[in-house]
Amino acid sequence: MDTYIRDIYSLPVGSPFEGYFVIEHVEIKKHRTGEPYLRLVLSDKTGTVPVLWWKPPKDVDLAIFKKGDVVFVSGHVEHFQGNVQPKLKEIRIASPEEFDSKKFICESRFDIEEQFTRLLEIIDSVKNPYLKKLLEEFFYDDSFVERFLKVPAGKTIHHACIGGLLEHTLGVVEICETVAKRFKSIHRDLLISAAILHDIGKIHEYEINVAISRTTEGILLGHLYISCEMVTKKIDEIEGFPHDLKVKLLHCILSHHGEYEHGSPKKPKTLEAVALAYADALDSRVKGFEEHIERELGNNKGWTKRHFAFEVPIFFDGEFNYDLGDE
Ligand SMILES: [Fe+2]
Ligand SMILES: [Fe+2]
Structure with missing residues (x-):
C-alpha cells in the first residue's frame, strides 16, 4: 500500500510501511565502524519525514540517490529523541510509470x-x-x-x-x-x-x-x-x-x-x-x-x-x- 507521510506520523512504533516518496534531502553518513549509511528526508504533498537507511547492502552505490528522485521505500516506524524517524529496509529509484505524480503535488x-x-x-x-x-x-x-x-x-x-x-x-x-x-x-x-x-x-x-x-x-x-x-x-x-x-x-x-x-x-x-x-x-x-x-x-x-x-x-x-x- 502506498502510505502518505501524514499517516506515518500516526503509526505506532514498529509499524511497517511502504510507498513512493520524493527525496527532499540526502546525505551519506558513516557509522563508527566506518560503514556508510544513508540519512534522507522524504516528502509527498502531505509533508516530510526524516528516515535512515541504517544497514544498506555492501554492494549498493549510495551516491545514486539524488535530491528530487522518486523512490520506493519500505521500512518501519521508529522514534529517536521523541521524534519520528523511521528506518528503511529497502529503497530503490522508482520508474515514472510506477507512481502517480498527484501524490507529490x-x-x-x-x-x-x-x-x-x-x-x-x-x-x-x-x-x-x-x-x-x-x-x-x-x-x-x-x-x-x-x-x-x-x-x-x-x-x-x-x-x-x-x-x-x-x-x-x-x-x-x-x-x-x-x-x-x-x-x-x-x-x-x-x-x-x-x-x-x-x-x-x-x-x-x-x-x-x-x-x-x-x-x-x-x-x-x-x-x-x-x-x-x-x-x-x-x-x-x-x-x-x-x-x-x-x-x-x-x-x-x-x-x-x-x-x-x-x-x-x-x-x-x-x-x-x-x-x-x-x-x-x-x-x-x-x-x-x-x-x-x-x-x-x-x-x-x-x-x-x-x-x-x-x-x-x-x-x-x-x-x-x-x-x-x-x-
Ligand atoms: Fe505574494
Ligand atoms: Fe512575494
Whole structure:
C-alpha cells in the first residue's frame, strides 16, 4: 500500500510501511565502524519525514540517490529523541510509470479557468490606460499565461500547489479592492495593478518537476527583483508610460514583503505599497494556516502540531469550504 507521510506520523512504533516518496534531502553518513549509511528526508504533498537507511547492502552505490528522485521505500516506524524517524529496509529509484505524480503535488482547490476569468475581468476594470496596457501585455500573452496558471506561489509556506500563484494573486487583488474602497486616497488602479504583478517573477523562481523546486535564477535573484525586471522591460516598450507611475509601481513590488528581513530591499513608503504588503501577508498567512490544517488533520478536527514557521499549533473544528463565492 502506498502510505502518505501524514499517516506515518500516526503509526505506532514498529509499524511497517511502504510507498513512493520524493527525496527532499540526502546525505551519506558513516557509522563508527566506518560503514556508510544513508540519512534522507522524504516528502509527498502531505509533508516530510526524516528516515535512515541504517544497514544498506555492501554492494549498493549510495551516491545514486539524488535530491528530487522518486523512490520506493519500505521500512518501519521508529522514534529517536521523541521524534519520528523511521528506518528503511529497502529503497530503490522508482520508474515514472510506477507512481502517480498527484501524490507529490496538489492543485489549487479552486477552478483555474474560473479564477483566471475573474482576474481578466479585474484587468478590464482598470481605467488608467498605461496600467491597463501593461497588464494586457502580460495577460494576453499565451506563453506567459500558460506558466502563470501553473506555477505555485511557494514551496512550503503557502499556496504550494499547481495554480497556487493564480489563487494567491486573486486573493491579494480582492483584499486590495476592499482596502481601496475603504481608503479613497489610495490610487486604486495602481494598487490593483501592483497586486496583479507583485509575484509574477515566481514563474521563473519555481519549477515543477515531480515536486516543486526553486530554480537557480530564483535562488540567486529572488522574485521581487525578477518581477521588477519583467515589469520594467514591458513598461519601456509602452510609449509615454509616465515615469512617476513606473517608479511607484516598482516601489510597490520591491517593498511587498514589508521588512528587510523578509527579503524586501525597500520598506513600503506609499499608501499603495503598505496596503499591498499587508494584503500579501494576510492572504499568504491565512492560506498557510489552512494548508497546515489540511496537511496535519485531513478530515479530523482539533489541534495541529506546531507549525515550523508560524511557531504555533493551530486549532480547527470547522468544515473546509472552497467555493470561490460571489465577487
Ligand atoms: Fe512575494
Ligand atoms: Fe505574494
